[in-house]
Amino acid sequence: MYTEVKSAIVVGVDGVGITVEVDISSGIPQIAVVGLPDSAVRESVDRVRSAIRNSGFQFPLERITINLAPAAIRKEGTSLDLAIAAGLLQASGQLETDLTQMLLIGELSLDGTVRPIHGVLAMMQYAKQSGFSKMILPAGNEHEARMLSGMDICSITHLSELKELTFQTSESLKTQSDLVSNEPTSMLDLTDIVGQQEAKRALLIAAAGRHNIIVSGPPGVGKTMLMRRLPTILPELSELEALEVMKIYSVAGKLSLSDSTLKRQPPFRAPHHSISTAGLIGGGGNPKPGEVTLSHHGVLFLDELPEFSRQVLELLRQPLEERAVTISRARHHITFPASFMLAASCNPCPCGYHGFATEQTSCTCTHQMIQRYRSKLSGPLLDRIDIQLDIGRPQTLVHNTQDLAYSSKELKAKVLKAIAIQQQRYHSEPYSYNSELPSSALKVYAPIPKEGAALLEHAFNKLGLSMRGYNRIIKIARTIADIEGNDSIQLPHIAEAIQYRKLDLF
Structure with a gap:
């Protein structure tokens, strides 16, 4: 079965969109990650495998091909972990959540915890400019989501939370303290x-x-x-x-x-x-x-x-x-x-x-x-x-x-x-x-x-x-x-x- 999930990485100081394509077919169990991944992206397979098993899902024991498009851009960092895991779960029929028009970013730990990453604000800006209406990101990056208005945000702490998603507008995430400048008054003169x-x-x-x-x-x-x-x-x-x-x-x-x-x-x-x-x-x-x-x-x-x-x-x-x-x-x-x-x-x-x-x-x-x-x-x-x-x-x-x-x-x-x-x-x-x-x-x-x-x-x-x-x-x-x-x-x-x-x- 084939599926695709949208994600992003950072190149320079700008967010760049990445399409994570997952294809599961009959054959000897093996995983191939293509699309110019670096070592951190290749290692994501091991993190994703353990995260899926420790989150109450089954890791598919079939022939798996993961393509990161566009293939001409070198993929670096750990922001694609969550999208790869979601793609595997959808392609194997374990996740029925509609992820269309959603951008997924986040790093996974072995127990399924979603860890914060760097460059979320740049990726959010890319998502907004590219017409994405919703974004799933680590709860540890929620403070950054408050800075950019006009996005529906779902912050999660664990991979299992993909079964039931609750979105909030970035404006509604703002607390009373966010409305008041938290910059200290300079004592220098x-x-x-x-x-x-x-x-x-x-x-x-x-x-x-x-x-x-x-x-x-x-x-x-x-x-x-x-x-x-x-x-x-x-x-x-x-x-x-x-x-x-x-x-x-x-x-x-x-x-x-x-x-x-x-x-x-x-x-x-x-x-x-x-x-x-x-x-x-x-x-x-x-x-x-x-x-x-x-x-x-x-x-x-x-x-x-x-x-x-x-x-x-x-x-x-x-x-x-x-x-x-x-x-x-x-x-x-x-x-x-x-x-x-x-x-x-x-x-x-x-x-x-x-x-x-x-x-x-x-x-x-x-x-x-x-x-x-x-x-x-x-x-x-x-x-x-x-x-x-x-x-x-x-x-x-x-x-x-x-x-x-x-x-x-x-x-x-x-x-x-x-x-x-x-x-x-x-x-x-x-x-x-x-x-x-x-x-x-x-x-x-x-x-x-x-x-x-x-x-x-x-x-x-x-x-x-x-x-x-x-x-x-x-x-x-x-x-x-x-x-x-x-x-x-x-x-x-x-x-x-x-x-x-x-x-x-x-």
Whole structure:
């Protein structure tokens, strides 16, 4: 007897539909699984056999052929276990439940328990887009089902529950706690930092235009504190952005049972400098998203940037330019989204005091040590970082009224105002922020006055800027103009933008 059941797997960060075809015919008892399965899928036969027997069913002792279509896609993971078991039970006449227009996903244990899997949100999104009206999934993944509306969900804990299915809409699964944001209120605020108004102003510009930023300075001046407070002035994610971020975290297996609502706070990732290339960019035999993808629509903070491997840092070039990462393997290519803000910090030298010596502290590094330290940051990488700033010790240790003016609440209001201007300006374009402006659009959306052009040309020759650096100054000036509420770029905006390229002589 022949039957087929619909299921899904994850490829990259997207759900892909798989049809599980089961044919049972007379012959010597044996099982053949075809359709390019990996070892985890092949092993599912043993899990399914034990799960069926321990759930009160009989495992068919005949010739069984299981095909996973389409055969051109390599099947990886354990999400097909439940669909394979359901197909065997239907083909052997032990399950009369109509599984048409249902998508089944889940891993089986030997006793028939249905275990949770990774990537359920991506598979649910595929099911909704493909017209499936119902979905059967592990009870352990029910919290993810609450995030996506418009689906009838049946969460089960055991294979035997396939005999009698009870569906609920994903909306009805929401509890009162789901209707209230479970995101903790951030206790961080820029007013925690004494002084550093110039750096706070740079953070404002970076957040308003989604510009990459790096801050250099001696130890203990507040570089890390500044960057960790950057998310406090960023706008909340839209529903579409939040769903995309949660889908990525679902695939990476980083959703907890408490994550039952869409989180609107932009992600903030701060990996250690010992991270590998696969950990930062993504990869592996079955490519998984790395930190640049986990930072999608958020901030990737690299503290002590020169301490990272140069090989790792150079891999940032593609995602910084293309806002995506493409990982190529022999059988397929996978593209992960990676639209993030890069925030970084560094010292001016290995000891940290070059150019910032005091009576108590002085630089002990030789010229060769400083050059070796700085050479870890290549010119092409620094060229892709819009705002480059040097900061020193604060002049006073007492909070003043200027510190209150640079609170996270005050700066976030300015960021929201500037972003609203940009979204209105670019409403018909495929981009939304000034940092994303292509060179061809600069003359249209960021024209510069004649006196500003003369100043830019002087800076171009004096600082030895590249054309990329030249264009980024114009984009920063456009953001400053938006913050100030000006329709056009003025000379002071260009002058301020130029001073944020201080590390071009690094």
